[in-house]
Amino acid sequence: MAEPPRTDGSGPGTAARSPRPTSRDVARAAGVSQATVSLVLGDKWPGRVSERTAGLVRDTARELGYRPNLAARNLRLGRTRTALLVVPALTHEFFARVYTGAASVAAEHSFGVVLYPSPEGVGPARDPFASARAALDGVIASSMATEALATIRGTDLPLVMLDSDPAGSGAAAQVNLDIADAMRQVTGHLLGLGHRRIIHLASAVTSWTFTVRADTLAEAVRGVPGAVVRTVRSALEVHAAREAAERALRGPGPRPTALICDSDVLAAGAVKAARKLGLRVPDDISVTGFDDSGLATALEPELTTVRLPAERVGEHGMSALLAILDGREPENTVLPVSLVIRGSTAPPPA
Amino acid sequence: MAEPPRTDGSGPGTAARSPRPTSRDVARAAGVSQATVSLVLGDKWPGRVSERTAGLVRDTARELGYRPNLAARNLRLGRTRTALLVVPALTHEFFARVYTGAASVAAEHSFGVVLYPSPEGVGPARDPFASARAALDGVIASSMATEALATIRGTDLPLVMLDSDPAGSGAAAQVNLDIADAMRQVTGHLLGLGHRRIIHLASAVTSWTFTVRADTLAEAVRGVPGAVVRTVRSALEVHAAREAAERALRGPGPRPTALICDSDVLAAGAVKAARKLGLRVPDDISVTGFDDSGLATALEPELTTVRLPAERVGEHGMSALLAILDGREPENTVLPVSLVIRGSTAPPPA
């Protein structure tokens, strides 16, 4: 015979706890059947139960402090109204904002969002699904979280990809940022100011967006006489960026007059490198960021940067997933971005 | 009779999906009973099943792509190995790091962490538990997430509080940062440099830590001749902080020579305010931060700030929760902090 959960202290999760009341307890206390309780509390069958009984049941449930057992409900329904969001790291403001957006749309539809921040560096690459500890209805994954993608594809869960190659991502839907446009705007801005020697300070991670950025940049300067772009890569961290930028600025030949950075963090490093070399920003050298994170306006001068609608990415991702789960056709979105011109860019020195 | 989940498209979450194989399917395919499959895959009863059979089952499971249904497992076991982490907002680096720490310890024990970032401003205060969409074993909550606390206390879930008043938090365990010591270190550093007129730039949210900071600060300057601290409050945002700091610096009487800020974000605003008033940092005015977030080293000068072991907070919080669930006595921790002296502090002008 199966035994009830005991308080045998045989491992985490087995401590004694006063057992939560079940719908059956509520039923007993209210003098109705368990089904009636379920009917009332689910209130999706209007008129199925008389107001009198319904009120009684609701009161009883409140008194007993009844909370439906989600595990049981999930099992019964075969779905969980829970989505997995796979991102590289939450400490990157962009992804924290993506989560926020996704969670807010989810909440509107009584969905939950559980995170899988793929472990950086340390620790073995774990199984996103086991780690989530929740039965999932679908997955939203950033293409940046490269390690986890293989595992995810191994399931038949509906998948929405964020910022991934539109061709062959294997996802049921995609939400992309118009990165190419962003790069065109940045380049246009700098070329317009008169810059010709440009450094592209990029993240060390080669993802789809890196390729797009580099390619767009190359194409944008093509045909502009004297314009040259050199790509330098760095870890996504201020100090690493400072060193990379310093090396680049110290390189042989005429000094570049502008730095296009793939994130505000990298831009912060670039600014520090410039200062260290005695260059004023923006008088001697222009710097652009990417993300329009909190950093952008905290720095001095404030960063000219590309504003990314991070929350929108999460919202659209979640909406697309909901559409899929609903049997509707999901939208593939390309979200517009905008260049925010602040104080870190100016015409190059004469 | 109960019906199986249908693909009737009657709402989100009902889309057609190839049904996942169950342990029974694996059993059938392997020619054993369902119980055997469970026994093998749970592998916690060594020797219970012959190696031959076990291998067969494992192979079959792999072939079919079997993944245990967590909802069913959770129901059966009456626990979920899932904890809820309640924080104000993930976009604050500190809390993102707390999450990271908690999630890493959780992962080591096959636990999951689901987040409840209490909605800021917009939206009705939702039910953290309903929103989590997961059956929970316990809760770790920051005292900053004031709104959600009442709901949480309404349950009998084991609760670990972060940064809350040691007296009467109602939690089974606590993890605190030694905020008082931090404030003493900061004040000592500034007083030692010769500062006497100090502004305390604090967050607008009145939580336990605010009280501790203000009190400690007041006590630290007590008895130091001529030393005075004035508290100014601001939203946790660069621009708001800049304005608040500017107002404070423009106030009547001799100008303060140091600003103690309750977060790096506030410090960034303070630095901007100083610059706007034509004051050099640190020559004319000193500024200290709190958190040692990415901002601290991105700014120029780099911030003298209090380093908070955010990840440790999450780790200890999770460990304490695991201890409770395990029936062990949880540790109440007070984590040490350290002052990191960088370039934003110096002796006051002569």
Added chain:
DNA sequence: GGCCCGAAGTTTTACGTATAACGTGCGGAG
């Protein structure tokens, strides 16, 4: 030979919920 024992499975059960299927009175229409 009788008996007990361990090994290796299998059968059975319960977890708590949602809902299909099934009563059961009562009022009104024919």
Added chain:
DNA sequence: CTCCGCACGTTATACGTAAAACTTCGGGCC
């Protein structure tokens, strides 16, 4: 009066898993 239909409940299942309790079989021991 009969019978239908509605309003309001109740009964009975099934979801997939873990594990206790039971079965079967072969061997060792006295």
